[in-house]
Amino acid sequence: MSDFLIFFFVGALAQLVDGALGMAYGVISSTVLMAFGVPPAHASASVHAAEVFTTAASGTGHIVNRNIDWKLFARLVPFGVLGGILGTYVLTGIDGDVLKPFVAFYLGLIGAFLMFRSFRRVPRKRVPAAVVPPVALTGGFLDAIGGGGWGPIVTSGLLGAGGQPRYVIGTVNTAEFLIALTVSLSFIFAIVTGHWEDAPDLMSNLVAVSGLIIGGLVVAPIAGYLVRIIPETTLLRVVSILILALCATQVFGLMK
Incomplete structure (x- = not known):
């Protein structure tokens, strides 16, 4: 029960940050799981x-509040799905211990980037069409590789x-449902075909997954209200510090 509560609060915190900023649910959750000794692919x-x-749940809220740019959504999804499939294939085809240093390095970069972004304001304009494919492909690939x-x-x-x-966060969050679904199906396909040789028992992480799901679902409806109270820069700095601290824990473990 204690493990379930830990992951419940992790899922709730991750969903709060993700609902506020359109990012970090996967990064926070996967980092905590790996800090508990779960291999990167698992x-x-x-x-x-x-x-x-x-x-x-998050995407439904954005659709109801009309936060979606459907043209941007249609450009994001195909490249994000392709990146997710490629990332899953790479992740399940190599030894998890070999991948851990690279995942830790990647998470460290994400944490440092979020901290940097909290001190920087960017002028707003229309997103160039040429930017979308490489960003979506890279995001989908790294999402599968790093769990976020x-x-x-x-x-x-x-x-x-x-x-x-408003429209970037709403559109990216809604598109993420299809990316997560694709990556999950890709993991199942890797298990069925035997590509993922060290695949775990599907029930081995049931407590962790249940806690993450329920914690996220509880917070999702109220995340929009909390965002109006907590400044974006504060949330960015808190999550970046959390990710960097957990990344440091992983690096310390690799040095043993």
């Missing part, structure tokens, strides 16, 4: 299974290119 599979539910990355890469990339925050 952590990514668990987080994406949880995200299928939490992103559905779609939001940090895509949301930040589109905002950096001048996109309007």
Whole structure:
């Protein structure tokens, strides 16, 4: 029960930050799972299974509030799905211990980037069409590899290119449902075909996944209200510090 409560609060915190900024649910959840000793591929599979539910709830809220740029959505999804499939294939085809240093490095970069972004304001303009494919492809790939990355890469990339925050966050969050679903199905396909040789028992992370799902679903409806109270820069700095601290824990573990 204590493990369930831990992951419940992690899922709630991650969804709060994700609802506020359009990013970091996967990064926070996967980092905590790996800090508990879950291998990178197993952590990514668990987080994406949880995200299928939490992103559905988050995306529904954005659709109801008309926060979606459907033209941008249509350009994001195909490249994000392709990146997610490629990332899953790479992640499940190599030894998890070999991948851990690279995942830790990637998470460290994400944490540092979020901290940097909290001190920087970017002028708003229309997102150039040429920016979308590489950003979505990279976001989908790194999301599968690291268990999180779609939001940090895509949301930040589109905002950096001048996109309007309301529509960028709403569109990226809604598209993430399809990315998470694709990656989850890709993990299942890798298990069925035997490509993922060290695949875990599907029930081995049930407590963690259940906690992440329920925690995220509880917070999702109220995240919009809390965003109006907590400044964006504060949330960015808190999550970046959390990610960097957990990344440092992983690096310390690798040095043993």
